[in-house]
Amino acid sequence: MIGKFVSRDLAVDIGTATTIVYVQGKGVILSEPTMVAVKDRGGKKIPVAFGREAKSMLGRTPEGVEVIQPVRTGVIADFDIAGLLLNHVICKARKESGSLFRPRVVVGVPSGITEVERRAVEESIVTSGARDVRLIEETIASAIGCNLPISEASASMVVDIGGGTTDIAVISLNDIVCSVSLRQGGTNIDRAIINHLRRAHKLFIGERTAELIKITIGSAHPSFDDQRMEVQGRGLSTGLPSGVVVNAREIREAIDEVLMSIVYGIKQTLESTPPELSGDIISSGISLAGGGAMLKGLDKYLAEKLGLKVTLAADPQNAVVHGAGLCLENRELFASVLK
Known part of the structure; x- marks a missing residue:
């Protein structure tokens, strides 16, 4: 009986468009738009709706109610509203998982964020009830979620297209060899x-x-x-x-201008890749992940522009959180990729 109430650790992907939560031992249990509807009451913002309910109010809100997206270009832009959203999703996840104790949380973050932005993510998660927070770069989490052999001495290339950012990386031996982060998604x-x-x-x-x-x-x-x-x-x-x-x-x-900026970002990353690893990418190709990767024909478009094999992940939108979740399930194996 006691085992039912042990702490279940969480993996969280708080993206510009969608926030996804993975519960240890259960998988993905929550996926909601990263939106909060608030009402101004005496200068204080009071939440009235979260996630899908808040998104359904976009462009339809009455006077005094505002729908806010607290994450912009992959990083927290509104600390207070992000805290409200994270508190809501983490409490909801803990309730659905039957956990009574404060969880440890692994969070996916874009490769190009600053130290200040990293601290903002950590503080938001701690404020939401976590007892410990570890960060993982989204490209590494995506690669793990795509089942790429990142621990081997060969190159794996992943392109993670989110709502506000596109993160591109070449990974070998559990580390990023070279990467580019674009504020495009x-x-x-x-x-x-x-x-x-x-x-x-x-x-x-x-x-x-x-x-x-x-x-x-x-x-x-x-x-x-x-x-x-x-x-x-x-x-x-x-x-x-x-x-x-x-x-x-x-x-x-x-939309071709946006897509071409992603092509240029991939080419920039390939040009920075050591020659010894370039041959691996010719053989293994590029893995596409992220909600933005689900645009019809994008894999074919990139393959034609780059002359490389491009493979869409089996579950592109959940690749980051699945990868972060696998780190929860195999902490010793992936200890080196958690910050």
């Missing part, structure tokens, strides 16, 4: 779609509609160009509700 694709609709169709749309377009007809490769959908928004010239039909080709062309 899924939210940049959404903004490119919003800007295209405004310029080409004089139609103003919100973030939720842009994301829906991306999921429905968004693609990186011409093989999906025959798709189309009707989009509704507000006409810029009339200010009235309006709708247009958009096709996949124009959306693909609108």
Whole structure:
């Protein structure tokens, strides 16, 4: 009976778009948008909704209620709101796992964050009830989650495309050999779609509609160009509700600048890779992870641009948290990658 209530340690991926929690021995039990709806009451922000409920309020909030995304470009931008969100998800995870004691937590962080940003993550997790916090770079966690042989003396290359960042790394012997971190991700694709609709169709749309377009007809490769959908928004010239039909080709062309920045980031990383390891990448190729990697045809697009084999992870959105979770389950094996 006592064993039922022992502390279950957690792995957390607090991303720009999504926060995911892995519970030791149970796997992923929670995946929610990284959003909090707050109401201003006497100068103090009071939370009224978290995650999916908060996201459903985007663009629909009454006066005095604001939907906040506390993580920007992969790092905590609003410490107080991030603390509220983390407290909510960690308490929820502890309740669902049946744990009564404060957990140890492993958190995925972007490769390029500063020491100040690292401390902000640690403090937010500790404030949320953790008794110990360890950080793991998201590219290493992604590689572990993709089942890449990172402990071997050969190169593994991973590209983790999140909501606000793209982290690219070549890994060997449990360490990063070279890496590039870009402040580009899924939210940049959404903004490119919003800007295209405004310029080409004089139609103003919100973030939720842009994301829906991306999921429905968004693609990186011409093989999906025959798709189309009707989009509704507000006409810029009339200010009235309006709708247009958009096709996949124009959306693909609108987001190509964002995708090319990822291509350049990968090329920059490859150019910095020692010659001895370059041959390994030719053989093993590149592994794609992160929610942004689920854009249709992206693996094919990158393979054609780079001339290398590109493989999409089996569960790209959860690759980071799965990798961090495996570190929880095998602490001795992965001790060197935890900070």
